[in-house]
Amino acid sequence: MFLARIYVSPKPTVNDPEGLTILSSLGQLGYQNVISVRSGKYIEVQIDEIHEPTAREKVVEMCDKLLANPVIEEYRFELEKVN
Numbered sequence: 001m002f003l004a005r006i007y008v009s010p011k012p013t014v015n016d017p018e019g020l021t022i023l024s025s026l027g028q029l030g031y032q033n034v035i036s037v038r039s040g041k042y043i044e045v046q047i048d049e050i051h052e053p054t055a056r057e058k059v060v061e062m063c064d065k066l067l068a069n070p071v072i073e074e075y076r077f078e079l080e081k082v083n
Contacts, residue, residue: 002047002055006077008068009040043067046082055079 010016018039026034045062049055059077068075 001082003080003082004045004059004077006043008075014072
């Protein structure tokens with residue numbers, strides 16, 4: 001069994017309105033030293049696989065097909081063996 005921790009975020013060239021809203025709100029709260037915010041998603045998926053390469057391949061497939069929009073988002077993930 002593996003636990004995949006998946007991080008999805010807008011590509012650097014894509015506008016991030018949520019990140020801009022957060023940046024503005026932080027400024028209003030007194031955090032003027034924050035110069036940039038990018039917002040994204042965090043997803044955990046448990047996979048019942050024995051071999052790490054197979055689990056890694058399945059996570060890539062899930063991200064490419066559903067969890068991330070490859071046109072405007074990029075992703076990365078960590079894979080951890082769990083009991």
